Amino acid sequence: xxxxxxxxxxxxxxxxxxxxxxxxxxxxxxxxxxxxxxxxxxxxxxxxxxxxxxxxxxxxxxxxxxxxxxxxxxxxxxxxxxxxxxxxxxxxxxxxxxxxxxxxxxxxxxxxxxxxxxxxxxx
Amino acid sequence: xxxxxxxxxxxxxxxxxxxxxxxxxxxxxxxxxxxxxxxxxxxxxxxxxxxxxxxxxxxxxxxxxxxxxxxxxxxxxxxxxxxxxxxxxxxxxxxxxxxxxxxxxxxxxxxxxxxxxxxxxxxxxxxxxxxxxxxxxxxxxxxxxxxxxxxxxxxxxxxxxxxxxxxxxxxxxxxxxxxxxxxxxxxxxxxxxxxxxxxxxxxxxxxxxxxxxxxxxxxxxxxxxxxxxxxxxxxxxxxxx
Numbered sequence: 416x417x418x419x420x421x422x423x424x425x426x427x428x429x430x431x432x433x434x435x436x437x438x439x440x441x442x443x444x445x446x447x448x449x450x451x452x453x454x455x456x457x458x459x460x461x462x463x464x465x466x467x468x469x470x471x472x473x474x475x476x477x478x479x480x481x482x483x484x485x486x487x488x489x490x491x492x493x494x495x496x497x498x499x500x501x502x503x504x505x506x507x508x509x510x511x512x513x514x515x516x517x518x519x520x521x522x523x524x525x526x527x528x529x530x531x532x533x534x535x536x537x538x
Numbered sequence: 539x540x541x542x543x544x545x546x547x548x549x550x551x552x553x554x555x556x557x558x559x560x561x562x563x564x565x566x567x568x569x570x571x572x573x574x575x576x577x578x579x580x581x582x583x584x585x586x587x588x589x590x591x592x593x594x595x596x597x598x599x600x601x602x603x604x605x606x607x608x609x610x611x612x613x614x615x616x617x618x619x620x621x622x623x624x625x626x627x628x629x630x631x632x633x634x635x636x637x638x639x640x641x642x643x644x645x646x647x648x649x650x651x652x653x654x655x656x657x658x659x660x661x662x663x664x665x666x667x668x669x670x671x672x673x674x675x676x677x678x679x680x681x682x683x684x685x686x687x688x689x690x691x692x693x694x695x696x697x698x699x700x701x702x703x704x705x706x707x708x709x710x711x712x713x714x715x716x717x718x719x720x721x722x723x724x725x726x727x728x729x730x731x732x733x734x735x736x737x738x739x740x741x742x743x744x745x746x747x748x749x750x751x752x753x754x755x756x757x758x759x760x761x762x763x764x765x766x767x768x769x770x771x772x773x774x775x776x777x778x779x
Contacts, residue, residue, distance in 0.1 A: 423750060424702040430695055437692060468706065470750050497703050497755035499763035504770045515771060517763040518755075519699035522692060524764060 416536060417442040421452040421465040421477065422495070427518075431464055431495065434522050438529070449477030458486040461536045462529070467496035467507070475510040482511040491532040495520065548622075548725070551615040557608060623725070627718060634714045637707045644757045648700040651693065659690040699757075706751035716745040 418435055420443055422428045432443050444460065446452035449472025452465065463481070467474040474494055481487035494507050495516040507515055513535070514528045662683050669680045 422702075424705070426698055427702045430699060433692070433695055437688075468750050468752050470747055473749055496752070497706055498752045499767060500754065501766070501770060504767050505774070508771065508774055515767040517760055517767055518703060519696070519757055519760050520764070522696065 416440060416461045417444065417459050418462045418464060419444045419446065419452060419456060419460045421446045421449065421463065421469070421474065423447050423466065423469040427466065427495075431525070434525050435464075435529075437522065438526050440529075448472055449474060449480070452477050453480055456481065456484075456487055461490065462532070463490055463492045465492060465494055467494060467498050467503070475507055475512075478507075478510040478512055489535070489538070491535045493528055493532060495525075548619055551612065551619055554608065554612045554615055619725075623721075627721065630714050631718070634711045637711055640756065640758070641704045641707050644700045644704050647757070648697045651697040655690045655693045655697070659687055659694075662687040662690065703755050703757050706755035709746040709751035710753045710755070712743075713745040713748070716743060 418440055420428050420431050420435075422431065425447075428445050428447075432445070435441075435443060440462075444455055446455050448469040449465075451471075452463075453472070456463075463478075465474040465477060469477075472480070474496065478492050478494075481490070481492065491513045492511060493514050493516060494512045495518060496503075496507075497518045498504075498507075499517045504515055513532055516524055516528055665683050666680060666687075669675050669683070
């Protein structure tokens with residue numbers, strides 16, 4: 416299963432990708448912001464993990480744009496962000512995010528959230 | 539006090555100062571005219587609307603009284619301005635100071651976590667060496683130690699998440715500093731409209747793009763913040779169902 420990992424922090428991209436590799440997902444594509452992610456997204460990508468605060472296009476704007484595309488309407492989107500106030504979480508849900516991880520996260524939390532969304536990713 | 543009220547008070551203060559400035563200029567002009575025409579006892583009032591010198595020295599006490607009133611009004615405005623500046627800026631500076639302190643402690647915590655993991659990993663490597671030195675190495679035990687060693691390496695990598703969060707906190711602190719500097723320049727301009735700050739303005743670095751950081755980013759209470767997110771997702775989904 417191919418994952419798209421979107422974060423402007425190279426450190427965070429590496430941490431997420433290493434976490435994915437550790438739980439058995441080795442096929443990953445990276446992007447540093449929402450614009451680049453939209454350009455890199457194609458129907459082979461079955462799962463998206465995105466940050467919120469990024470230059471050019473934020474994670475919520477990227478998710479909205481992805482949802483407007485026929486090939487991105489149903490792909491699971493997991494947001495991994497430092498933002499954690501109620502309004503932000505609701506905004507992410509409204510944008511089309513399927514689940515939400517607050518930074519800093521543990522590998523266990525990442526695995527739980529991915530496991531919960533795998534059926535949708537496989538569909 | 540809100541930013542708009544602060545702005546309003548600053549404009550009012552500026553207006554009052556300009557009025558006094560014009561009055562004093564008028565007084566200077568009138569004194570000059572009086573010196574040029576001492577025999578008439580009266581001089582033109584010049585361009586001033588706030589202060590005049592129509593009646594010569596007889597009117598001086600009244601003029602000084604009006605100037606005094608204007609100055610008192612300006613001082614009152616200045617006090618109000620100072621209060622406004624204190625309210626709006628000190629809170630932001632205090633919050634920024636707190637963020638910078640958090641950056642220091644987050645960096646230290648991450649360094650300690652990584653060093654602890656290094657110590658445990660070193661011990662595990664020693665254990666693996668000891669197993670290897672045995673006449674019949676216990677492969678199962680070695681495999682368990684290797685798995686634990688991988689866990690420790692992963693702990694080290696996870697600890698580096700502080701970098702993303704502290705960089706957001708520093709971006710926020712930087713934006714507050716840029717904002718404060720711009721405000722100080724505005725205040726300096728208020729008191730001296732001829733102040734040339736063009737060079738200084740170009741020296742102020744651009745504030746970080748607000749889209750790239752969360753002003754509330756923190757490494758603290760990650761578990762309770764995650765629990766809140768989970769609770770909201772569960773509640774919204776069950777309502778939708």
